[in-house]
Amino acid sequence: MAPASWEAFWAGRGPKGRPVYPDRPVLAAWVEAESGPSKIVLDAADTDGTPLGRACVFDQEWYPGCPGPVRFSHYFRTLQRALRGLKALGVEPPRLRLQVLKAVDAGRGRPYIVLLKFVISPEYAVWATHLEWVYRCPLQGFYRLFVGVPRAPTAPPGLQYTAGNAIHTGYRRAARAVVDGRPDEALTEYLLGIAEAWLADFPALVRHDPGQIQGWVRTIRMPWEHADRIITGCRARFGAGAAAVLHERPVFAPTRGLGGRVDRIIVSDNGIQVVEVKTSAGPGTSLDPLTGRQVPGGVQALAYHEAVRLHNGSPPETVIELFDGLQDVLVSLPDHPVVRKAGARPRQVDDRYLDLVAQNRNQAFVAAAGLLTGYDRQLLNQLPKEGHRLRGTGGDFAFQADSPPCSWCPAGQRGICEQNRADPTRRAYDFWLYIPPALFAYWAWFHRQLKAEERLEREHLFKLATVDPAVLEAQDATTLGGLRAGPVVDGRVRLERAERLETRLREDDPVLVTPAPYRPGHFTSVRGVIRRLETFHLEVDLEEPHLPPASEYRVDRAGLGERVDWEVEGLTDFLLNAMAAAGVRGRRVRESELPPLVRTILGREHLPNPTPAPYPLTPILDLSPSQLEALGCILGLRPGELLLVQGPPGTGKTALIAEAARQLFFRHLWDPIGAPDPRPVLILANTHRAANEVVLKLLRSCPELEPFIVRVGQVMGGMEPEVAACVLSERVNLRKIIRDGLDLESRLKDCLFRGAVTHRHAGIFVGTLAAAAAPELQGLVFRHVIVDEAGQATEPATLQALRRLPSGFDGTVVLVGDHCQLPPVVQVAGVPPVPPELGAHRGFRPDHSLKVSLFERLADLYPQRLIRLTEQYRMARPISDLVGETFYGGTLRPATAAVADQLPPAPFDRHVIWVLTDGVPGAAEQTAGSDETRSNPYEADLAARVVVRLARAGLPPGQVGVISPYRRQNTRIRQAIADLAPDLADRVRVDTVDRFQGGERDAIVISLTASNPDRNLGELLADWRRLNVAISRARRLVVIIGSRKTLTEPGPADTPEVRAAKSYYRRLWAGVQRLARAGSARVTGPEDL
């Protein structure tokens, strides 16, 4: 409906008494005082805030003069639950965006607007796969989408599944080759697709018992046997008239809040075809009562159909392609059992169709957003009693599956659902009421914050799809527009423009590349990952190496909440495992009945000092005294105990972890292998970089460990070859075998067998925290879990490590990190107050949030369990002393004379230089209002001069680093270097602190940037840990440029956080002065440069 007509409708100048289909958004605030049990009254406004007027929603879509009620309509009841849920969460008055699909003006004279059908909060993206869950069982949707109940470890997939997957993937690649005009390459692409599927599934397949694998010969051969048939079919189907075949495209409909990845979209002269490919009729199928055929994927296909329809302006032809390895069956969406049962007509977009889409989508939303229960234990407990269909939300059973999938529902598997039909003996009644108050408060408090982050992620696509890209680029700096694309080579595309790329996007960020004039969410968007980011161009590895031709492209940060998903699951897994380990049924569990490690995490365990144990082996690496002390304490841990190891910069955390892993593996060298026996060691790091470093250290310090190390995950770009060789598929040369294509039956069988044996014998697994649920770890438990970079991981992320402990958390946990360096990176979306059950007695400060790592909280709570490494291998003595005295209570010292006695690089004769800019004309910062826009041209120029002096005096540019807190300042510095010395442009790393953590240089130049009469530090320097990390990157020289007064003197607007930071900075200044008196530092003015 056009805007003018919409306005006229609300003003009462539209058709009277006859429903219209506006498909327009309104912002609706609940007028609770005038609402009743069967009537909701709303104040409606347009999206720009212009009031539209009052509207009502009645039960059963009633309105004055209606021909009859719409029985089983969900809209009223679901909206009522949503509004009540918002009120319970403190939103006052409760307000929502509604996408109005159908409405009527039932007034005679004055307007009387009744909303009949709508999508609730379409800005909240619900994925099509989630819609399937809700269709199957709304209660399952609640458990999975809100609570985050993870699947119990399942048996590894059968080879039949992989064979089907291989055919599917090969088919996709072959089809692309045919459509792209390369039919002769179809077979090659098909074979590459098989390789892709095998590589993806291999980590899961190796979990099989090696003895079983011997009988799989026939199934292994299947994808190759079907090659000819598949290629012939592709050529026939996609040969003539197909303009484009788009694979695995992300789509999002901003007016429906529906998104997902479409398997295939075919654009031809005949229109658009949407294809949802299914390779087996597994759980999640619908039975066609007429044909008896099991057909999966109906609801998913429906969601994609709707999204593409809205983008395209007319309904596409949508089919489900059911491929079971032997034949290919196409089921048109209108003929799918889901649609036929609903009596819906997708092509005509009738009311039943709208209801089918909206009911599942709205129920998914209220479930996922926590509006059904919030964190009220009574409501959480009460909800399952509504039955698996959640009667309280209303709804037509014709729009839901006949029976719930209890046999594979995670809540049923974990024994917490009281509606479990598959195994009534595993029903749990009143589960939520039996949780000890502190444990519930712990779970709820973190869960609420994660869900708030998740909400930001779910609304991110809506923002991309509806806000002007120029505004996004200026505001968020995670959008780049106006880019021109080069050719796609080996899946990588170079995008560039004349304007600088000032962005918060980073290498390894997932992104969407969208051609103009479309917005992200249109099916022309392609997902990718940034591999290189320079001043005027970036390079992106595309998931699908085909970009639609366009004059311009935009790149937007994608990010579909995957990190938050696994953190929520890890947090809920912790809760469920804690309750299961208590072993109590039928009554509330007492906190004292929880396992010791859980009580430790909750902060109520009385922990003694750690007891060192002797090393079974003389350490191979030359460890410092504090490293040896920490090693002894790690070896002395008993099951259920935890240790914290703080590693200040350069103190050799990785070496310690490697040596500990070696010693622990040796201790268990002759233990049983194979499930259910625990494996020796699991090491999880916050980043891939750190995980790779641990593997490298292990390999180089003790090559004999090589056969027993598994790098969890897939081979990634930038991984050292030695590390890549520890990935399971690489150990058995799987890639090469598939590529050769010779004697595949026996070679693949052998590959699988060797992989399974290798997996069974492996004793040290290394991965990231996100990989705690990776296929090769499923079903495994470990005696010892070590977490690296624990200071940078959120508390829920660190809990991932506990998922892999034996039952009852009966293993040891070592957290290695440093809470004096950078904290976890989170989008703080409103922090709820710390509940009374938690509190200072459990290590929760009043300002606690996700930014406080578990490591930091436990370090404060259990200082007796914290071992600090004190010898560092990086910084010359004066720098070490400065960092140690300022940030580590004077406990840091160089490990060797060689480290201590490093000389500053020419032309400087001191290790620490502070170039003061106080009182210098033109040295003040510049800002365009927001903190993000700070820069300081004067400091940029000085930094460039220092860099050039160092380079001209012989220091290799790669040994110089420049750090400032702000992107804009870094851009200025790069430009200043380029202006002063073009030969040095792009050879000196200039970056923010966050991106420098883990690195080191001979010389570090720091531009403080903040320089103003109000002594306003800005958000970034308000965290003193940034300056610790910045200074401690330097081995031989650190040059600080900036205003001492802004950094150290009180300002009128200083917050408590800033005051705390300034006290550290005053200590820093005092340290510099002390060093200056001793001849190791110099405080100077800009004139000396």
Next chain:
Amino acid sequence: MSGDAPGRTLEALARVDGAGVGCDFWLGPEFGLKIGWLGRLGLVRPYRQRVPRCVEHRCHLAGICPHQRRFDVDRQGIAGLKGELTGLGRQVVRREVSLEEILLADPAVRVFLDRLEFGPVSQFVIRRWLLEAAWSEADPLAALTPPEAGWLLRLLTDLGYLAFDEDRVSRRR
């Protein structure tokens, strides 16, 4: 790795002899042994079928063993968990044949001793031998699990054939 592994093995065999039937669920906790290991040396005949119920052979743990249900009721996954002495096993108990002789005749033990003739080897390397053997069913070490291999190494050490120095294993005779 030091102790009296041969002595404890002989003691275990004597107990099996006295009880008539040995079982992993008391041999393991009390002696660190499994029926399968003794079976591989020919000292015990593991029951693959018609595994006797605990009450039938009057096991000393009947009535208090948490695993009894498997043998008496479930009757699933119990093949090889119980066994009786063979003639050779009785000879060893009566000291008519030495345990040392039997060990030295075992193909897996021979592999260990032969490979260690070339010099000290890290235990990690020995462990790697098991991994590589598992890839090939024909290798004498293929049938060994790590715990069993560890037991054999302890026996050889206590019999004076091997010496351990941290992770290094060397041949003494």
